[in-house]
Amino acid sequence: MEDKKYIKLITSTEIAEYSNIKGFMILKPYGYKIWENIKKIINKMLIKNKYKNVYFPLLIPKNLFDLENKYIKTFSKECAIVTHTKLIVNKKNKLIIDKRSKLNEFLIIRPTSETIIWNTFNKWIKSYRDFPILINQWCNIIRIEMRNKMLIRNSEFLWQEGHSAHINEKDALLEINKIKYLYKKLIKYYLSIPYISGYKTDKEKFAGAKFTYTFETITKNKGKFIQLATIHFLSQIFSKAFNVKYINKENIQEYPWGTSCGVSTRLIGALIMIHNDDHGLILPPKIAPIQVIIIPIIRKDTNKNKVFNFINFIKKNLKKKKIKVKCDNTSKTPGYKFYKYENMGVPIRITIGEYEINKNIIEITRRDTLKKRYLYIKKNLNKKILNILNNIQKNIYMIAEKNMKKKTYIIDNYNEFKNKISTNRGLILSHWDNNTKTEFKIQEETKATIRCIPKKNKFKEIGKCIYSGKKSKQRVVFGKSY
């Protein structure tokens, strides 16, 4: 998908728009509703996994970063920093910073919350009885980026960050498996997005983590990677950095083990990049703000009451099954409305006029195939609609998966590798010698990075590194990221 088309799709569907601050966007009602729907799903899953929602401060004292920095390279190049607290009016009647209000301790707008959370764990954690600690925060994050892409790489974004602390390594690793399962479900079954998952290389992982597990997908046309979700195994890195200790059963002090995980509004960007056609967006029914749109056909000689009574009857029925249905009775022409809701990605459109009423049928159009058909209105109409919604959900996954497979290449020759990256990008499976220097060299020469090291058996085979020719135990995923 071209960038211009991508931005146009976002703005024309009223998902989001540019604000007047570089890299900062305005999420509009339709886009925010999509986010709320995604939120609802994750929130439910996290709560089921015994996470509790919390809220930590937006501003983090710089000294917490100093503490962390002893062990971990942080986000120092992407921070927004609060240094003053007062504005005054100058002689030209303009607001300027009052230099006398300079803070002794600068405050950093959170680029992530591990620091302030582990600093707080210090107070919360005393005994082995305190575990596990499972908390989740819904909030905004600021990471000032030099180059932005709406919803994919914003300087501000909304996200969910889960943080956990465990008594031992085993429990922390179990937690990671739980979250893996949860994210897999979200991405595949709710967002209908095919993905490849695996571990980040040391070069690509979160510096504060012992390892990072990632979920990645590739875009339809450009074949660029988008990171969808990450899970970090923090090991004892943060507990040691913030001196968080507990007393175990044997009355010995120990450092707890941590994990963190997150998904962001980038998921909306991924949805847009992946589920679209010439008519616009195609939203997965499970997260679509409107699942069924009803377009009334009112002509000069139409009995309006008859049509709207009929529509209300259908609406009521669908609502009984919790189907999100809306009727557009504005004065625009039907054609206008057809294009509008197709662009917005509404999964099902129902058209109702006197023709339908007289025959006791409705005209129904699927967004994914754009095929029209008539359905008789009998008792099982709701069931049929639910079926179609399910069908669309699965079908758009299959289409996206096909696209991903088409762009997946197994390559064992470095020249071919270079050629693919520069012409027909995608997901490249090649051997790598597990050496960071090789990784850097390949990036330097081709701009491709290792997106992940997948752990499934099908990737495991003895081979030779595409760059160095040294022995490799498995294929890894190369590509160019957004």
Added chain:
RNA sequence: CGGGGUGUAGCGUAGCCUGGAUUAUCGCGCCUGGUUUGGGACCAGGAGAUCAUAAGUUCAAAUCUUGUCACCCCGACCA
């Protein structure tokens, strides 16, 4: 942070090279009235722009010069 580009109404734009017939063009959208409505309706009327900003050149600047700001694109960066 380097290189390039752009800034004219809510949005997209013409005019800029070669300064003046500009009352700043056109399309979409918006408002009023009417006729319409089965794949982006039509007619009539209307509102909406200190041409990003500051200074300079000139009898005269959207147009030329310089500074500033903002945004976009391409790189570097992006746990």
